[in-house]
Each structure stands twice: as structure tokens, then as C-alpha cells.
Amino acid sequence: MNLSKVGRALLVTASAAALAVTLAGCGSDDNSGSGGFVAGGDADCQGAAGLTAEGSTAQQNAIGIFNKVWGQACPGKNLSYNPTGSGAGITQFVSGNVDFAGSDSPMDAEQAAGAAKRCDNNPAWHLPLVFGPVALAYQLPGVEQLAVSPQTLAGIFTGAITRWNDPALVALNPDQELPDTPITPVYRSDSSGTTDNFQKYLAAAAPQDWTKGAGKEFQGGAGEGAQKSAGIVQAVQVTPGAIGYVEKGFADQAGLSVAAIDSGGGPVALTGESAKTAIAGATFVGAGNDLVLDLDALYAGTAPGAYPLMLVTYNIVCSRGYSPELAAAVRSFLTVAADHGQAGLDTIGYVALPESIKTRLVAAARAIQ
Amino acid sequence: MNPPDPTDTESGRVVAEPLPGPPVVRTDPSGKTRVRLGDRIFGGLARSSGIAVIALIVAIGVFLLWRAIPALTRNQENFFTFGGNWVTTDTAAMHFGVAELFQVTVFVSLFALVLAMPVALGIAIFLTQYAPKRLAGPLASVIDLLAAVPSIIYGVWGLYVLAPAIRPFALWLNDNLGWFFLFATGNASVAGGGTVFTAGIVLAVMILPIITAVAREVFVQTPHGQIEAALALGATRWEVVRTTVLPFGMSGYISGAMLGLGRALGETIALLIILRGTQRAFGWSLFDGGYTFASKIASAASEFNDQYKAGAYIAAGLVLFVLTFAVNSLARAAVSGKGRS
Numbered sequence: 001m002n003l004s005k006v007g008r009a010l011l012v013t014a015s016a017a018a019l020a021v022t023l024a025g026c027g028s029d030d031n032s033g034s035g036g037f038v039a040g041g042d043a044d045c046q047g048a049a050g051l052t053a054e055g056s057t058a059q060q061n062a063i064g065i066f067n068k069v070w071g072q073a074c075p076g077k078n079l080s081y082n083p084t085g086s087g088a089g090i091t092q093f094v095s096g097n098v099d100f101a102g103s104d105s106p107m108d109a110e111q112a113a114g115a116a117k118r119c120d121n122n123p124a125w126h127l128p129l130v131f132g133p134v135a136l137a138y139q140l141p142g143v144e145q146l147a148v149s150p151q152t153l154a155g156i157f158t159g160a161i162t163r164w165n166d167p168a169l170v171a172l173n174p175d176q177e178l179p180d181t182p183i184t185p186v187y188r189s190d191s192s193g194t195t196d197n198f199q200k201y202l203a204a205a206a207p208q209d210w211t212k213g214a215g216k217e218f219q220g221g222a223g224e225g226a227q228k229s230a231g232i233v234q235a236v237q238v239t240p241g242a243i244g245y246v247e248k249g250f251a252d253q254a255g256l257s258v259a260a261i262d263s264g265g266g267p268v269a270l271t272g273e274s275a276k277t278a279i280a281g282a283t284f285v286g287a288g289n290d291l292v293l294d295l296d297a298l299y300a301g302t303a304p305g306a307y308p309l310m311l312v313t314y315n316i317v318c319s320r321g322y323s324p325e326l327a328a329a330v331r332s333f334l335t336v337a338a339d340h341g342q343a344g345l346d347t348i349g350y351v352a353l354p355e356s357i358k359t360r361l362v363a364a365a366r367a368i369q
Numbered sequence: 370m371n372p373p374d375p376t377d378t379e380s381g382r383v384v385a386e387p388l389p390g391p392p393v394v395r396t397d398p399s400g401k402t403r404v405r406l407g408d409r410i411f412g413g414l415a416r417s418s419g420i421a422v423i424a425l426i427v428a429i430g431v432f433l434l435w436r437a438i439p440a441l442t443r444n445q446e447n448f449f450t451f452g453g454n455w456v457t458t459d460t461a462a463m464h465f466g467v468a469e470l471f472q473v474t475v476f477v478s479l480f481a482l483v484l485a486m487p488v489a490l491g492i493a494i495f496l497t498q499y500a501p502k503r504l505a506g507p508l509a510s511v512i513d514l515l516a517a518v519p520s521i522i523y524g525v526w527g528l529y530v531l532a533p534a535i536r537p538f539a540l541w542l543n544d545n546l547g548w549f550f551l552f553a554t555g556n557a558s559v560a561g562g563g564t565v566f567t568a569g570i571v572l573a574v575m576i577l578p579i580i581t582a583v584a585r586e587v588f589v590q591t592p593h594g595q596i597e598a599a600l601a602l603g604a605t606r607w608e609v610v611r612t613t614v615l616p617f618g619m620s621g622y623i624s625g626a627m628l629g630l631g632r633a634l635g636e637t638i639a640l641l642i643i644l645r646g647t648q649r650a651f652g653w654s655l656f657d658g659g660y661t662f663a664s665k666i667a668s669a670a671s672e673f674n675d676q677y678k679a680g681a682y683i684a685a686g687l688v689l690f691v692l693t694f695a696v697n698s699l700a701r702a703a704v705s706g707k708g709r710s
Contacts, residue, residue, distance in 0.1 A: 087674060159648075184558045189646030191672050215458055218648075224557045224658055225646020227668070235645070238533060239561035 043336050045074035047328025054082040055089020055102030058193055058247070059130040059313040063102065065344050066129075066337035073336050077329070086193060093316060094118050099326060101316040102130075104193030106292045119318035125290045125368075126314040127361055129337060131351040133275040133310040134194060134201075135251035136259040137236045138243040140164060142179065146259040147172045147267035150205035156243060157185050157202070158212065159222030164241060172262055186235045186244030189225025191216035197311045198245045204299035205263065205308065247311070248275075249349020265304040272346040278306035280354035289319065289364035291357075310351070320369045327369050334365035433687040440680025448684065452650060455665075460677040467688050469651045473659040474689070477565045477640065478633035480655065481572035486626050489577055493584035493622070497591075498610055509585065516578035524642030527571035532562025532643070539566055543656060556649040557658030563645030566655040571639055576629035583628060587621025588614050620704045627700030634693050637663040662689035 053063070060083040067079045084092075086103040093101035094114040106126050107115060115124035136153070138146055143164075148156070152168045155161035161168060165178045188195045195218050202210035212219040226235040232246040233254045243259070248270060251258050260267035268274050281303050285292040292314075299308050317330055338361040342352040353361065404412075441448060443463050451466025492512060496505045536559075543559045546552040557564050595613040604612060645658035646668075660668065666682045673679040 085671070091674075182558075184561065187646070187648075190668055217454070217456070217458070218646075219454070221648050223648055224561065224563060225648075226563070227641065231642075234528065235561055235563065238536075239558050242558070242561065 043073035043340070044328075044332050045077065047330070047332055048325040049076050049078065049329070051077075051079040051100075051326075051329050051333055052082075052098045053079060053089070053100045053102060053315070054084055054092045054098045055316075056086045056104050056193065056313050057083040058104055058132055058311055059102050059315075061249070061348050062130040062132075062341075062345060062350050065348070066333070066341040069341045069343075070333055070336045073340055074332060077332065079333055090115075090316065093124075099322070099330060100318075102313060103316055104196065104311060104313050106314060107316065115316065115318075118321070120321035122318060122320035123290065124316050125319050125364060126292045126316055127334065127364055128291055128293055128312050128357065129315045129334070129353075129361065130313045130345075131275065131279055131310055131353070132313065132349065133248045133270055133307060133351055134198060134245050135248045135256075135270050136243060136261070136309070137233070137246055137251045137254075137256035138259055139236050139238075139240055140179070140181075140257070141240060143173075143176050144257070145173075145176065145267075146257070147262045148259050149262045149264075150202060151209045153261075154202045154206040154209035156183055157187070157220040157222060158210065159185075159220070160209070162222075172267070181241045184239050184242040185220070185223030186232055186239070186242050187218040187220065187223050187225050188228070188232060188245075189218070190227055192228075193313075194229070194245065194247060194311055198309070200295060201299045201309050204296040245309075247349055252349060261307060261309060263306075263308060264302045268305055268307050270307050270309075272351055274305055274307035275310060275351040276354050277303065278308045278310065279351060280356055281306060282357070284360075289360075289367050291360055291364060317368060319367070322368070331365055331368050334368075335362055338362050338365065430687075430690065433683055433690055436676070436680050437684035437687050438680075440677045441684055443677055444681070454648070455681070457669075457678045457681050460675055463677065463681055465681045465684075467662070467685050470660055470662050470665055470685060471688065471692070472651050472653070473565070473644075473657070474634060474661040474663075474692070476651075476653060477569050477572060477644075477661060478630055480565060480569035481576060481633045482626060482630050484569060484573035485577050485580055485629060488573075489580035489584060489625070489629075490622060492577075492581045493588050493618075494610055494614065496581075496585055497588040498606065498614060509582075512578050512581050514578075515574065516582075520575065520636060520639040521642070523571050523575055524639035527567055527639060527643045528562065531571060532567045535567065535570070536560055536562060539564070539656070542566075550653055551655050553652065553654045553656070555652060555654035555657035556647040557645040557656065559656045561645065563643055563658050564656045565644070565658070568640050568643045569655070571643060572633050572636060575636065575639065576632050579632060580622075580625040580629045583625025584618060584622040587618040587625075591617045624700055624704045627696060627703075630696055630700075631693055634661075634689065634696065635663055636661075637667045640664045641667050662686065662692075 060081065063079070063081045067081070070077050070079065081102070082098070083102075086101075086105060089098070089101035090103055090107060090111050092098045094111065094117075096118050107124070112124065116122065118124075136148065140146065148169070149172055152161060152166075152172065155166075155168065162183055163180060164183055165180045170178055193216065196214055196216045199210070199212065199214040199219065203212075203214055212221065218225065224235070226232045226244070229246050229250045232244045233250050233256065236242045236244045236246075236256055237254065248258075258270050260269040262268070278298060278301065281301055282298045283294045285294050293312055295312065298312075301308050315334070317334070322330060338353060338358050342358070345352050440463065443461060444465060445462050446453075446464050446466050448466050450468050451464065452469035452472075453464070453466075456464040496509055500508060539559050539562070542552045543554060547554060555564065591614045595617070596609055599609045599613050640661050641664040644660065644664060646660065647658045651657050651659050662685050666686055669682055673682070
């Protein structure tokens with residue numbers, strides 16, 4: 001089986017090489033914006049065959065898809081991604097053990113300084129490649145559709161709102177018959193990037209109602225904790241009156257009811273499209289190719305049709321300082337991931353990149369040296 | 370003139386003999402003969418095994434203390450009385466304490482013990498006194514098999530199978546007996562099942578084989594003379610058990626229960642899966658959630674990237690170590706006290 005795989009890979013490599021020669025002959029290697037996918041056709045496949053990366057578990061499945069697509073577009077290429085957590089990923093990247101890191105949050109100043117040293121005194125860039133919307137899964141028999149606002153959400157998770165027929169919730173759901181049952185908020189009891197982003201979201205979108213700060217441990221003061229995403233799903237499933245936050249993929253898979261968010265412009269349900277709309281409206285903190293997103297603006301945004309509650313994960317790469325072979329491989333992987341890799345993301349609970357972000361990402365990826 | 374009633378004078382009662390201690394036979398009676406090489410090697414091996422165990426325990430204690438002290442000096446709260454959420458992200462000023470962990474650990478373990486002890490006693494008596502020989506052997510193996518099931522299986526079974534199954538009963542208890550503190554509405558939802566109630570039942574099943582095995586081993590050694598004497602005096606099966614087997618085996622039963630308690634105190638993964646994390650204080654209700662020492666440490670073990678943060682959890686581990694040590698010593702004292710009387 002291995003032999004035949006290798007054989008096939010060699011065959012495809014040979015044909016790809018032939019194609020590449022033809023393309024090079026045409027003098028065209030510009031493929032920005034092309035969304036089509038032709039195996040070995042329009043991808044830039046130079047550089048080393050293997051890459052290593054480590055970090056966030058939240059982007060693990062997306063990286064899996066990117067790697068598969070990269071292998072198809074550039075036969076023989078492989079990325080080995082070690083999902084050990086954001087902190088561990090950055091540490092490994094800074095000490096030069098892996099080629100890039102995956103992280104749920106941007107580096108702090110100290111980490112950035114370490115990363116710059118690792119990159120031969122060149123800055124490291126944050127490339128937001130993977131967006132994971134967070135679903136508000138709930139269990140409320142008889143209530144098919146539910147809308148919450150950031151303020152009521154903060155109230156629920158701080159214990160200020162304790163019953164489903166609270167006037168604030170009734171006002172948001174005029175067409176629904178909300179029962180007089182207690183609300184059981186369910187949070188992640190292990191430390192998690194999802195909790196961090198959920199709390200950041202509440203702090204940005206409902207600063208009056210959420211004064212508990214952020215962080216990977218839940219600080220709300222109400223509800224009960226479950227272990228990992230699977231634990232949240234289980235708890236919401238069996239507990240009438242429960243509401244919890246969990247990655248969209250998990251909620252979809254379990255078939256849980258998911259609440260819509262009303263940021264002021266009417267309820268917006270969580271779909272691939274509404275999440276994409278929110279990302280498209282996002283702005284960056286700085287100029288240039290270090291694409292750190294302005295999360296506060298994204299979370300507090302009230303654009304119509306945008307679902308703002310999501311986990312943003314970055315891939316942290318060196319802007320310069322790789323060996324030429326490695327730089328070419330990193331460029332190749334990132335461009336393929338940002339372009340061809342987006343197709344299958346929706347089905348596993350991530351959001352495909354909107355065009356505006358994709359353009360910036362591809363430009364940044366190409367600038368890596 | 371009435372004939373004397375034997376029960377008035379207790380003439381029919383079989384007085385349990387105290388358990389005779391093992392006869393002490395010194396292996397070197399004179400101490401003067403030339404000690405042979407084999408004896409010396411064997412004696413040395415036996416002695417060093419004994420010393421190694423003590424050294425190991427001391428080493429564990431010293432290690433826990435050594436790692437815990439730096440973290441304890443950075444704790445902003447009283448380590449023994451603080452029961453709130455642990456905040457260990459800022460290692461210069463951490464907030465942690467064991468009050469709630471201690472309460473949850475002791476509560477869930479005692480609840481499990483209360484459930485498991487009568488059942489284990491019944492099984493042990495049945496297997497040694499009532500069951501036909503052909504049945505007793507296989508049944509005993511089945512009980513022992515319970516101890517071989519990995520605790521992760523118990524955890525998953527408890528949360529996904531047992532909790533929904535006992536939910537109606539739990540809800541009924543909460544609705545009708547909610548005025549009693551044990552069944553009051555706690556800080557985890559009754560319907561969700563991630564409560565001490567579910568966890569205690571699972572834990573009881575887990576410690577059942579240990580208690581049963583020890584009790585069975587002791588009960589089966591009840592002197593035949595005593596049993597036959599009781600039967601000869603006209604005692605029924607139950608009276609035989611009450612007057613000979615139980616007094617003879619009580620110390621073994623108690624020490625089996627203490628072994629079970631030791632296991633319950635240290636149980637980790639099953640409780641981590643079942644018990645829900647909580648934001649409100651523990652209130653001694655069976656429908657509370659929370660963390661035990663061991664499950665708290667396990668829940669954070671993947672984030673030990675800093676010696677001070679890890680130290681906070683190791684300090685909790687140290688308390689568990691001392692607690693288990695104290696329970697075992699108490700059990701030993703209780704058992705030896707029973708033996709003397």
C-alpha cells in the first residue's frame with residue numbers, strides 16, 4: 001500500500017514537474033485570486049518537501065484539510081502539525097524547533113521579541129488563516145428559535161438572568177413562548193481558547209454587563225462546568241434549560257439547537273455566510289503584513305447579517321530568516337491553504353475566508369522570504 | 370415452677386473468641402549459630418524492601434513539600450480556608466485554596482462508602498455462608514472483575530448511562546426531600562447528572578470489590594468450631610452469622626472499608642468526567658458538583674507550564690497525601706483496637 005502510494009506520488013510529481021516547466025515557459029506564475037483547483041496546476045510548489053508546525057488545537061482539523069489539499073496540489077509535500085496548545089506552539093516556534101506556530105491569540109511583547117530573535121532579527125507575522133465560529137447551543141423543549149443579545153448573554157453567564165422567561169429574553173423573542181424554567185449556563189471547565197474568546201466577546205460587546213475580564217478560565221460566576229467541547233455538548237443535551245458555548249462543528253454534529261445573536265440589528269443565526277460577513281468587516285490592528293485582527297471591533301460590531309462570536313486563530317511565521325528552501329515551502333503551504341484549502345472548511349465547522357482577507361493573506365504569504 | 374429460660378441467662382449465646390494473633394516463631398531461635406550466606410542475602414533483601422517502601426513514601430512527601438512551598442509563598446489567599454475559583458495565571462499573585470476540594474473529596478468518598486459498605490457486607494456473607502460452593506467461586510470472580518474495569522469506563526458509563534437512568538429518582542428526591550440539606554438544590558443541575566449523587570454511586574461500585582474481597586477472606590476463616598458450636602446450640606443461619614462470623618470478621622471488614630475509602634479519596638478520571646465544575650460554593654448537598662483533589666489536579670495537568678502554577682496543584686496533592694495517610698492510620702488504629710477488646 002505504501003509502495004503504491006509512493007509510486008503514485010512519483011507519477012504525479014513527474015507530471016506536475018512537466019506542467020510546471022510548461023507554465024514557467026509561459027512566464028506566468030501569478031495565480032492570486034484564482035479560486036479554481038487544478039491538481040499541480042496553478043500552485044506554487046517550490047521549496048522543501050516537509051514542514052513542521054505546532055500549536056492550537058482549535059485549528060487542528062483545518063490544518064488537516066490544508067495539508068491534504070497541499071499534498072494534492074503539490075505532490076510530495078507534507079506538513080506535520082502537532083496540536084499541543086497555543087502556548088506550547090509559540091514556545092516551540094521561538095526556540096526554532098518548528099517552522100511556524102498555530103495560536104489562538106497574538107503573541108505578547110515578550111514572545112514577539114523572542115520570535116524576532118528566532119527569525120534572524122526579523123519580525124514574525126500573524127496570519128489569521130482559520131476562523132472558528134462559536135455556537136450558543138441550548139436545550140429548551142418547544143423553543144425552535146432563540147435570539148440572545150450580548151447583554152442578555154452576559155447576564156445569563158454572570159447569573160443576573162436566571163430564568164428563561166426573563167423580560168430581557170422575552171423582549172428579544174416576541175414570537176416565542178419562553179418557559180418559566182431556570183437557566184443552566186454551561187461553561188468549559190478546562191482552560192480553553194474558546195472560553196477566552198467567549199469572554200473577550202462579552203467584554204467587547206457588552207462591557208456594562210460583563211466586568212469579569214477574559215482569560216482561558218471561565219470567570220462568570222454562574223453555571224456549571226463541563227470538560228472539553230464534547231462535555232459541553234453532553235451537558236447541553238441532557239440538561240433542560242441549559243445553554244453553552246461550543247465550536248460550531250461540535251454543535252452541528254450533535255444536532256443541537258443554536259441561538260441567534262441580536263447585536264442590535266435583529267437576530268443573526270449562525271451560518272457559514274453570517275460568520276463570513278462578520279470576518280469580511282474585520283479590520284487589522286496595524287498596517288503591513290502582520291495581520292493581527294482588531295477583535296474588539298469585530299466583536300462589538302453591529303453590522304447587519306454578521307455573526308460576531310468566533311475564535312480567531314493565527315499562524316505565526318517569520319517574515320524573513322528562513323532558509324530559501326524553507327521559505328518557499330512556507331509560501332507554498334500558506335498560499336495553497338488560503339486559496340484551495342478553503343473549500344471544505346464549512347462542512348467541519350470553520351468559516352471559509354472572505355475575499356478581502358484572502359487577498360491580504362496571499363499577499364503576506366508571498367512576501368515571506 | 371418454670372423451667373429456666375436459657376435466653377435469660379444467656380446460656381445459649383456463643384461468645385466470640387478474639388481473633389488469635391499469628392504465633393510468633395523467630396526464625397533465628399538461638400542467634401548464636403553461624404549465619405549462612407543464603408540467610409544473610411535473604412535477610413538483607415527483606416530488610417531493604419521494607420526500608421525502600423518507607424524511603425519511597427518519605428521521598429514523595431518531601432518532593433510534594435519541596436514543590437509546594439514556592440507556590441504557597443505566592444498565594445494571596447489562606448490555603449486552607451479559601452474555597453473559590455483558582456486563579457493561577459498570574460504566578461506572582463495566585464489565588465488558590467483547598468477548603469472546597471477537601472469538602473467535596475470527603476463528601477463524595479463518604480457517600481460512596483455509605484452505599485458500598487452494606488452491599489459489600491451482604492455479598493461477603495452470602496458468598497461465605499449462604500451460597501452453594503459451586504456458585505460461590507464464579508460469583509467471587511465476577512465481583513473481583515469489577516475491580517479490573519478501568520476507571521475511565523466507569524466515568525463514561527456514569528455520565529452517559531447511569532446519570533440519565535437515575536434522573537427521575539434524583540428529581541424525585543430533590544422535589545420531595547429538598548428541605549433536607551442532602552437533597553437540596555445544589556450548584557449543579559439535578560437533571561444534568563454531573564453531581565455528587567451520580568459520582569458517589571459510581572464510586573461505590575468501584576470500591577465494592579475491594580471491600581468485598583477483604584471481608585470475604587476474613588469471614589471464610591471463621592473457626593469451624595465456633596460455627597458448629599452455634600449450630601449445635603440451635604442457632605439459625607442468621608444467628609450463626611450474627612454470633613460468630615460478624616464478631617470474628619468485623620476488623621477485617623472495617624479495614625476493607627478503609628482500603629475502599631483510600632481508593633475513593635484518590636479516584637481521579639471517573640470523577641473528572643462526571644462531576645461538573647461549579648461557580649457557586651459547595652453546600653453539602655448530593656446535588657452539588659465540584660472538584661476533588663485528584664480531579665482538580667487532573668483537570669489542569671495539561672497546563673502545567675510553570676513551576677509555580679504546578680506548585681499550587683502539587684500543594685493540593687500534598688493535602689490529599691496527608692489526608693489519605695491520616696485515614697489509613699485511623700483505620701489501622703481502629704482495627705488493632707477491635708482486635709484487643
